[in-house]
Amino acid sequence: MSLHAYAEIWVADFEFRAAPGEQPEPVCMVAYEMYSGKTIRLWGGELINAPCPYSTSSNALFVAYYASAEMGCHLALDWPIPANVVDLYAEFRAETNGKHLAFGKGLLGALEYYGEKGIDAMEKDTMRELILRGGIYSADERLAILDYCESDVIATVTLLKKMWALFETPERIAFALNRGRYTKAVASMEFHGIPIDVELLTHLRGNWERLQELLIARIDEQYGVYEGRTFKLWRFAEYLGRNDIAWPTLPSGRLALDDDTFSDQCKSWPQLRPLKDLRQALGQLRLNDLAVGADGRNRTLLSMFSSKTGRNQPSTAKFIFGLSAWLRGLIKPEPGYGLIYVDWSQQEFGIAAALSGDLRMQEAYASGDPYLAFAKQAGAAPPDATKISHADIREQYKACVLAVQYGMQEESLGRRINKPIVDARELLKTHRRTYSDFWQWSDGVLDYALTHRRLWTVFGWNLHVEGKANGRSLRNFPMQANGAEMLRLACCLAVEASIRIVAPIHDAVLIEAPLEELDAAAMQMQECMRQASALVLNGFELRAEAETITFPNRYVDDRGNAMWKTVNGVLKEMQYGGNA
Amino acid sequence: MRSENINHTITADNVQENELQVRALSGAPATLGGYDLEAMRLPQNFGGIAGVKKVLTTVPCRKPSNQIFVRVHPDQAWSMTAAVLQLKEDGECYLVLPELYVELAQEVRPKMLYTGMTRDGNPFLWPVNMPGDDGRLDTWSQSAHTAANLAKKSWVRLVANRTVGAYDVMQATNLVEEPVWPELTFEELINLAFRDKVIDSTNHVIVRRLRGEM
Numbered sequence: 001m002s003l004h005a006y007a008e009i010w011v012a013d014f015e016f017r018a019a020p021g022e023q024p025e026p027v028c029m030v031a032y033e034m035y036s037g038k039t040i041r042l043w044g045g046e047l048i049n050a051p052c053p054y055s056t057s058s059n060a061l062f063v064a065y066y067a068s069a070e071m072g073c074h075l076a077l078d079w080p081i082p083a084n085v086v087d088l089y090a091e092f093r094a095e096t097n098g099k100h101l102a103f104g105k106g107l108l109g110a111l112e113y114y115g116e117k118g119i120d121a122m123e124k125d126t127m128r129e130l131i132l133r134g135g136i137y138s139a140d141e142r143l144a145i146l147d148y149c150e151s152d153v154i155a156t157v158t159l160l161k162k163m164w165a166l167f168e169t170p171e172r173i174a175f176a177l178n179r180g181r182y183t184k185a186v187a188s189m190e191f192h193g194i195p196i197d198v199e200l201l202t203h204l205r206g207n208w209e210r211l212q213e214l215l216i217a218r219i220d221e222q223y224g225v226y227e228g229r230t231f232k233l234w235r236f237a238e239y240l241g242r243n244d245i246a247w248p249t250l251p252s253g254r255l256a257l258d259d260d261t262f263s264d265q266c267k268s269w270p271q272l273r274p275l276k277d278l279r280q281a282l283g284q285l286r287l288n289d290l291a292v293g294a295d296g297r298n299r300t301l302l303s304m305f306s307s308k309t310g311r312n313q314p315s316t317a318k319f320i321f322g323l324s325a326w327l328r329g330l331i332k333p334e335p336g337y338g339l340i341y342v343d344w345s346q347q348e349f350g351i352a353a354a355l356s357g358d359l360r361m362q363e364a365y366a367s368g369d370p371y372l373a374f375a376k377q378a379g380a381a382p383p384d385a386t387k388i389s390h391a392d393i394r395e396q397y398k399a400c401v402l403a404v405q406y407g408m409q410e411e412s413l414g415r416r417i418n419k420p421i422v423d424a425r426e427l428l429k430t431h432r433r434t435y436s437d438f439w440q441w442s443d444g445v446l447d448y449a450l451t452h453r454r455l456w457t458v459f460g461w462n463l464h465v466e467g468k469a470n471g472r473s474l475r476n477f478p479m480q481a482n483g484a485e486m487l488r489l490a491c492c493l494a495v496e497a498s499i500r501i502v503a504p505i506h507d508a509v510l511i512e513a514p515l516e517e518l519d520a521a522a523m524q525m526q527e528c529m530r531q532a533s534a535l536v537l538n539g540f541e542l543r544a545e546a547e548t549i550t551f552p553n554r555y556v557d558d559r560g561n562a563m564w565k566t567v568n569g570v571l572k573e574m575q576y577g578g579n580a
Numbered sequence: 581m582r583s584e585n586i587n588h589t590i591t592a593d594n595v596q597e598n599e600l601q602v603r604a605l606s607g608a609p610a611t612l613g614g615y616d617l618e619a620m621r622l623p624q625n626f627g628g629i630a631g632v633k634k635v636l637t638t639v640p641c642r643k644p645s646n647q648i649f650v651r652v653h654p655d656q657a658w659s660m661t662a663a664v665l666q667l668k669e670d671g672e673c674y675l676v677l678p679e680l681y682v683e684l685a686q687e688v689r690p691k692m693l694y695t696g697m698t699r700d701g702n703p704f705l706w707p708v709n710m711p712g713d714d715g716r717l718d719t720w721s722q723s724a725h726t727a728a729n730l731a732k733k734s735w736v737r738l739v740a741n742r743t744v745g746a747y748d749v750m751q752a753t754n755l756v757e758e759p760v761w762p763e764l765t766f767e768e769l770i771n772l773a774f775r776d777k778v779i780d781s782t783n784h785v786i787v788r789r790l791r792g793e794m
Binding site for chain 2 (some may be wrong): 054170171173174175177178265355357376379429433434436440441443444445447448449450452455457458459460478482531535536
């Protein structure tokens, strides 16, 4: 079977405006049917008042480049969502992921990759500006925009013809449809957006400069590392010395101050978290980039399939989950509604256990507490040990499991568990001995990647290995990329079951439901996640847990709780003219 | 994540208990556009198709360190008695051909070569003295044989006890993992251990050195 099996193949493109945080506002649409050669061009009101002009049934195929945008326009127009979608962007990414692309991964880049030309990039920019301008268009401008839209459709048709040979096998078509299916879920998530406490956001934005100054005064009291608004390295070094905190250095000998190092160190020295949050808060300019629409919803491009592992990669400034953890306190359900955060329990460990076929690892996952199970399997805790009776041991073995997942070396693990390197080394060796089948499988992943220069997921997301390879990333690819497959599938299942997902977050989703449907929605989402894990892992199910937030409560991330409280305290003092 | 005043946490178990509240999902999730996605899952056993395998190139012949736990291959076919010349200064063992044993009796001892394995998965040959021509065996070697036999079933570590003139044998009762033995024959293992270390004539450089001829 090939794409020829479809009675109709519609290639379409929409031009639309989307102000920050707002739903898309379609401007025009052009669709072309591959067999009949029929072209449909619709402008403005014609779109709004017309029913969907092409078939969306199961014997028709809808093709676009970056199809979540087209699906978003379908939602905005209340048109039915096509049953079968192939997104050539997703397919181009799946085919070329990891390769250096001289012309990028946009439509023009994809055409260049296959030896074809699209319209001039300059012309594209000009037309985009014209579309974003809005207002009333002259007849010539309308024609120009419609022609531009049609030129993208023609380019997409050219690309489809170039890529046609890829879709010769049922597996390849199924994988393409599976990714196309996700573009529909993405459109739905982007369309709904995340409810934000706009009043508080406005207050934060309005007082941001003064708030920063007061935060420095309040938080730096316990560190003494700031002079004015400047973080002084020598003062920080003195603080570390006073508190006997070992800190990683750069090859130059200077203290490493990047976010990753700070995050890593905060795991060992939680007292540093407020300082880390303060540094991040000072780097965020007024939160103006956080994209919140007039209806108080945070909406932004989720940037599907952007990372090498196939995960979404939304903007860290526009997406609320991309900001510092404490700012997630701005997420607040609307009256009458609740939010539910549903995440897989120890997803990476579970994936590794299932894919490697390591029975001891699977047994540890099945126990419900893989960290304690690992300690027991290694003989470090008795069979009747509990989370409470052996809390310290469990923490060490947990750190070891996470260290293996992050590719952490013995030095970092030693710092993490606050033990000498030799302890960390022994823990890592214990992991290798206890889960020898996993390690043998992991060695095989690396061997294959280095010899054949390619890896893939169960549903065909490829990684090409070019140039100097990072062994840790290659070993981790199956867990991360199959985890991404799992999340995509869970989102598809949930959206198809009319669950309102408002955000996907790495190994979790945030869903929204009326209060009276909250429990049922949570369970349904957990069921979707369990099904998705079983599909990806050949029947091995991962648990998913849910936490609900009901109005007027708000989302609070444990990692940002202290900072959130500090900020709110300072804001109140400012409001009521306290001594701050 | 948690919310302020969390209403409740829903665990996987709750879901199973309250399946009535789980609405049926629309459509068959594994079937997509007429394709059975589940049946199309691509293999993830990269090692099996990589065509790469670890090649064992070195097998040391030495007494196990007093700081590591070891196991011994339980099959008798994975041990043998051989004439071995042990150079203590170099920490090296040489296999001596049987026909040279009488001529080199001063330097050579008959030893049992056990196949051992460390917890890190590194195989080695463990030479332990056999009784001499007088039929006697020192207490060090006796205790080493005892340890080797114990190591066929459990992980052991040897610590010299000079007061009693024998090894104390430390048995690890908590270590449950089983060693993974190499995919080689014992003969191949012996060949690796004694590659370039076979004394096949009295003209061998080691023999001449021991005799002060060079």
